[in-house]
Amino acid sequence: MIGGRWCSVPTDSRAEAMLESAETPGAAKTDPILVVDGFRRSFGGVVSVDVPHLEVQKGIITSIIGPNGAGKTTLFNLLSGFDRPDHGHHFLEGQDITHWRPHKIARLGLVRTFQLTKALAKLRVIDNVKLAAGSQRGERIWLAPLPSSWRSQERRVDQRADALLERFGLAHMRDQYAGTLSGGQRKLLEFARALMSEPRVIMLDEPMAGVNPALSQTLMRHVESLVGDGLTVLFVEHDMDLVMGVSDWIICLAQGKVIAEGRPRTVAGDSKVIEAYLGTGYHREHDDASGAKRDTQPTKQVDQ
Numbered sequence: 001m002i003g004g005r006w007c008s009v010p011t012d013s014r015a016e017a018m019l020e021s022a023e024t025p026g027a028a029k030t031d032p033i034l035v036v037d038g039f040r041r042s043f044g045g046v047v048s049v050d051v052p053h054l055e056v057q058k059g060i061i062t063s064i065i066g067p068n069g070a071g072k073t074t075l076f077n078l079l080s081g082f083d084r085p086d087h088g089h090h091f092l093e094g095q096d097i098t099h100w101r102p103h104k105i106a107r108l109g110l111v112r113t114f115q116l117t118k119a120l121a122k123l124r125v126i127d128n129v130k131l132a133a134g135s136q137r138g139e140r141i142w143l144a145p146l147p148s149s150w151r152s153q154e155r156r157v158d159q160r161a162d163a164l165l166e167r168f169g170l171a172h173m174r175d176q177y178a179g180t181l182s183g184g185q186r187k188l189l190e191f192a193r194a195l196m197s198e199p200r201v202i203m204l205d206e207p208m209a210g211v212n213p214a215l216s217q218t219l220m221r222h223v224e225s226l227v228g229d230g231l232t233v234l235f236v237e238h239d240m241d242l243v244m245g246v247s248d249w250i251i252c253l254a255q256g257k258v259i260a261e262g263r264p265r266t267v268a269g270d271s272k273v274i275e276a277y278l279g280t281g282y283h284r285e286h287d288d289a290s291g292a293k294r295d296t297q298p299t300k301q302v303d304q
């Protein structure tokens with residue numbers, strides 16, 4: 001499936017947006033939604049993220065690949081406010097959001113899911129989703145005497161939460177405790193929760209890890225539908241068939257640095273990416289037309 005799409009081709013505007021970008025680390029994008037400048041984060045002297053400049057094009061799926069410990073999750077943590085950089089800044093549509101708290105960043109439109117799902121087991125599925133709604137009018141002190149205002153807000157939250165459960169095939173689990181969901185259903189719940197605040201950018205950290213192939217196809221269709229809705233998707237994944245099938249653009253990290261970025265074919269053929277991550281076996285297996293079983297995960301990567 002190298003260079004092909006999972007279930008659709010990029011729209012013309014998405015393809016056009018990419019054509020104008022150079023395929024070099026830190027290249028400028030035609031319409032960047034997220035910009036990183038001079039990001040650096042170390043833990044005990046070990047540099048986990050060192051990104052002088054990075055731009056993420058609006059309205060496409062950008063995948064971040066790289067070996068275990070490359071800094072992918074650390075970068076997500078920094079972008080979403082769950083961690084702070086030692087140096088540098090990042091901007092969401094021109095707004096400097098460095099050092100903002102996660103809920104404030106989410107309110108501005110950037111949300112993330114976690115490598116390990118975070119559903120609250122002792123809350124009902126519907127309440128898990130409702131809890132992820134952005135700031136609610138009823139919580140604002142100056143609107144508290146206006147019950148009609150918070151009631152209509154509450155109704156909208158209820159309707160949106162139910163619509164999202166429907167969209168992700170969880171409506172029948174609405175009133176069950178989240179703890180009773182299967183691993184795959186929890187992944188779907190994560191998607192629903194992330195969309196509750198009506199984000200502009202969604203960052204997915206290994207949403208396919210540990211799910212069976214049928215469910216991963218379903219999840220990929222959901223990922224594509226997010227871009228169809230106008231969202232920008234940042235996607236961390238180790239399964240290269242999924243990455244090659246769904247991505248408009250790929251960024252490869254190794255030892256905290258961006259070593260390559262570009263269209264899927266370019267990055268998959270980049271010698272630095274092959275050396276640091278894919279290995280030469282990846283191309284031998286994918287160029288083999290015999291249809292033999294492929295090992296699509298460059299190294300043992302799933303850590304949940």
Ligand SMILES: Nc1ncnc2c1ncn2[C@@H]1O[C@H](COP(=O)(O)OP(=O)(O)OP(=O)(O)O)[C@@H](O)[C@H]1O
Nearest residue numbers: 043048066067068069070071072073074075301303
């Ligand atoms: N809180 C922390 N304390 C100490 N070291 C950390 C912390 N978070 C990340 N690191 C280190 O930073 C480096 C990057 O880790 P990170 O989890 O970002 O990698 P990753 O690319 O997401 O890997 P994986 O593919 O295994 O999920 C690793 O060396 C890791 O040990």
Ligand SMILES: [Mg+2]
Nearest residue numbers: 072073074115
């Ligand atoms: Mg990670």
